[in-house]
Amino acid sequence: MSVHSTSPQFKDNAHAALHDVQLQRALSNVRVGFIEKRAKAAGKLPEFEALRDSARDIKDHVLAHLDLYLEAYIAKVEASGGIVHFARDAAEARAIVTDICREKGARTVTKGKSMISEEIGLNDHLAAAGIEPVETDLGEYIIQLRHETPSHIIAPAVHVNASQVEEDFRRAHTHLDAARDLSEPVNLLTEARGVLRERFLAADVGITGANFLVAETGTSIIVTNEGNGDLTQILPKTHVVLASIEKLVPTLEDASQLLRVLARSATGQELSVYTTFTTGPRRPEDPDGPESYHVVLIDNGRSSMLGTEFEEMLRCIRCGACMNHCPVYHAVGGHAYGWVYPGPMGAVLTPSLIGVDKGGHLPNASTFCGRCESVCPVRIPLPKLMRHWREREFERHLSPATVRSGIAAWAFFARRPALYRLATRVSMNLLAFAGRRKGGTKGRFAWLPFAGGWTEHRDFPAPQGGTFQERFARERAGRSGETGATAPASSRAA
């Protein structure tokens, strides 16, 4: 456990999010832009679907041989003059980074966007040790000023509107002219560029994540559009790479396969602006670059996901497509998920990493529409994995009481078919009757007992009377001409 989680309160978080006007305005940017751009990029590359298969296969191959690829990678990093550290959990990872910073006498560290850094809660820890962390990705910088966590894995400040950024900048950049014009978003970008340029040049240590690690060469790869990750790693004397162990790929060719699907799935670009392959510290003849290069390989729960039904989640390349296409994410945004990883990938990963007792409600935040799986570049069966968590949650008696009693009641009747038929017939007719009487629209419920979570935000269609079994019996009788099963003459609402 690292960053404080509010995942157990998903329902309350979601409720608040639905009534947050600023958030709902900001989320409208997700609902259209990302989806269109990805579809266009995928459509322009005839090999896109074949590349998704290839990407999936590469990741599966690596996971099945992860111990050996790690060994090969470590040997190559060391051969190129880099230092590899190992962290079993978040606390170890934080301690390793803090020790490196202390050893270098670091006062400030610049940071490229890194989800694993969020996962291990690095910033608060550094600050507590008297080392100032400065996020340099524009989105991350904005949320750092706001003391928030990212609400999206590739667009961390997607929940914030420009007017809010203006307020944050005026509050934080007090050394600048108070009368300056920040009404245009481009002025906000220019201001951040200027402020952060000084931080880049003054930083003692630069910390980045890694999109991929290459076993063939001992290389770490980062992908950015801003160039902040590069300034973070080439200007300070020390470069620290934080990477979870599943980032390994065998070769530069394999990395290229994954790069072909990453940007297209994420932002709809054919390739991000800067794709940077880094191997070891600066060479004796190099005029720039860091003098030391550290990689912190972090497990934090991954090794025990291998060999389980959740292993496939370790294929994730953090593109964000699943949340960009998720109706639940569109409605509530990323913070409602309560921890670092939102959307469908977060709903699967969070319970794995922080425990089903804390993250176990998240897999319920799904309509099972399947859009996430249909766009995932590494073909992770996200709905299936969410279903696995629901089953586990139920087995462990962690489901909400209403769900449990409902299923228990169903189990009672399921073992007693005659009783079940009678009960459903009675209740269907009752519901059909009630549906005609209650609520404004004919045939719809504005409220249902035990289903307040549903009817609070939408009506529930009222049954038209009759049960499935009745209809099945009737239709079978009609087809075969038999009259064995009588079709009760239930009232048929128009």
Add this chain to the structure above:
Amino acid sequence: MSTARDEILASIRRSLGVTGRERPRRTVVEERIARAPAGVVPARGAVSGRARIELFVAQAEAALATVSEVDTPDAVPAAIAGWLRAHNLAATLRMGADPRLAAMPWSETPLAVDEGPSDGSDLNAVSHAEAGVAETGTCVLVSGPGNPSTLNFLPDNHIIVVDASTVTGDYESAWARLRERFGKGVMPRTVNWVTGPSRSADIEQTMFLGAHGPRRLHIVVVGGRESASAS
């Protein structure tokens, strides 16, 4: 004493049900790294001669770079001076010690040229690419005294010279070129793939150029107009 490294590897092996000593597994991994199979390579890049250069230019422009073409290395300084003038930019230029750049006639232009890495105060810099990749209009740059990495990111305007004979159709062919120069499994400190100028869409998902890196990227392709006959 068991270290974190040993424990993580042991945990992976426990989950996978392996010891790590199985010969067939080790062979699979060694061979894959040695052979580096290509996988799916888009047909888009499978063009040569002028068509490949045109694809490179079109893709670079789609990524919001600007491109000009000259026939010989001698024509590069004038092309860069002209581009800077046309955009009302200062007549200054920083570059590394790349012998290909050093051989160009800079003194025939009004440009004030400085050599070495950037400290952040430069407006303009030029680098010589190791290769270009047509499939996405990407320039491949390698770090070293020839082309310091800081030049790719700190100046406001970045100019990259690409020799048309080094433009490949796809990433795989670009890796082959690099392996020829550095050896299999060996990399320079940094390889930068640059595809267009710096940008950010972090404020309301609206894209603006010049986030932290260069606001403008200009590419000068050398000798691409002859390549229809040359290759």
